[in-house]
Amino acid sequence: METxxxxxxxxxxxxxILGVIFCYxxxxxxxKKTIPVKMLKWxxxxxxxxxxxxxxSGGYYYVFYYGSNVKPGIKEGAYPWAHLVFMEAKEHIFxxxxxxxxxxxxxxxxKGEQLDMDPKLKTSVVWxxxxxxxxxxxxxxxxxxxxxxxx
Amino acid sequence: MIGALLASVLILxxxxxxxxxxxxxxxxxxxxxxxxxxxxxxxxxxxxVVTTSLYMATKDQSESLALNRLVNWLSYTLxxxxxxxxxxxxxxxxxxx
Numbered sequence: 001m002e003t004x005x006x007x008x009x010x011x012x013x014x015x016x017i018l019g020v021i022f023c024y025x026x027x028x029x030x031x032k033k034t035i036p037v038k039m040l041k042w043x044x045x046x047x048x049x050x051x052x053x054x055x056x057s058g059g060y061y062y063v064f065y066y067g068s069n070v071k072p073g074i075k076e077g078a079y080p081w082a083h084l085v086f087m088e089a090k091e092h093i094f095x096x097x098x099x100x101x102x103x104x105x106x107x108x109x110x111k112g113e114q115l116d117m118d119p120k121l122k123t124s125v126v127w128x129x130x131x132x133x134x135x136x137x138x139x140x141x142x143x144x145x146x147x148x149x150x151x
Numbered sequence: 152m153i154g155a156l157l158a159s160v161l162i163l164x165x166x167x168x169x170x171x172x173x174x175x176x177x178x179x180x181x182x183x184x185x186x187x188x189x190x191x192x193x194x195x196x197x198x199x200v201v202t203t204s205l206y207m208a209t210k211d212q213s214e215s216l217a218l219n220r221l222v223n224w225l226s227y228t229l230x231x232x233x234x235x236x237x238x239x240x241x242x243x244x245x246x247x248x
Contacts, residue, residue, distance in 0.1 A: 055191075063185045081244050088240045092166045093233050095191055099155035099198050100229055107152070107222060124222035131226045135233055 005065040012058030015050045016140055019101070022047035023133040026104070030115070030126045037112040044105040044129075051098045051136070062091065074149045082149030090142040093135060100132050152221040154202035156228050158194040163232040165190045167239055 001009075025043040029036050074083040107125055108115075115122040169176035169186060179189030 059188070059191070063188060067185075080248065084244045084248070085237070085240045088243075089233075089236045091187055092162055092190070092236055095162045095187075095194055096155075096159040096229060096232060099158045099194065100225060103152050103155040103222075103225060107218070111218065118219075121219040121222070124219040124226070128222050128226045131229050135229060138233070 001065070001069075005061055008057040008061040012054050012061060013140075013143065015054035015057065016136065016143075019047050019050035019054060019097075020133060020136045020140060022050060023101070023104075023129055023136060026108070026129040027126060027133055030122065030129060035112070035115050035122075037108075037115075040108045040112055041105070044101065044108045047132075048098065048101040048105050051101050055094065055098055058094070070150050074146070077149060079149035082146050086142040087146050090139050090146070094139050097132060097136055097139070100128070104128055104132065152218070152225055153205055154198040156221070156225045157201050158198040159225075159228050159232050161197050162190055162194050163235060165193065166236060170239070170243060 022043045026040055026047065029040045029043065071083055071087075074080060074087075104125070107121075107128075111118075111121065115125065165175070165179070169179065169190075176186045179186040179193075183189035183192055
């Protein structure tokens, strides 16, 4: 594998995990008695940025390397479902994450100070942050499965 | 919020429809080099158009829509789309292998 593709793959994984961590911090922050609004604004913004960069770096690797160099081996190997189920699902689920995280950031940026006084909205935002965190974790675990099948 | 929700719905639609109707997938590939890139581009376009339009339409209103309901619907859509995609690709794998 060329160095550039190795770098983009590593960046994709690292940035994706960072996105999960920042999203999880948002969940934890929202569950505190007194919401740390500034921390939430930054965490959600960093989560969005991390997912965007992970999207771009992973997309580059996927479009220009994975399709012709990794996919055929997985499909013809012992675990074709790693691509046909997990990769196919992962690559499309991941497309939704940056939009959802951007929406999360905007809500926290514009309504963050009001969350302590609006329990309904606070609960909804907690659930959104939790859903994004869980989906991104599922995507990460899917990536591990695909990598294992590709070896 | 609505932009993110509709973008997620579009991604789900293009994914399933593209697998079931190959001319759609080929169209995305012909227009954007790769079908996955095409899905991303159209999702971004839809998101920007919807978000901008709604912002312009509601910016003078003090409280536009019930925000907590919109946030909930986005969460439901994300979960539904994820489950739907996994089930779809599991079905496709089972049906063709």
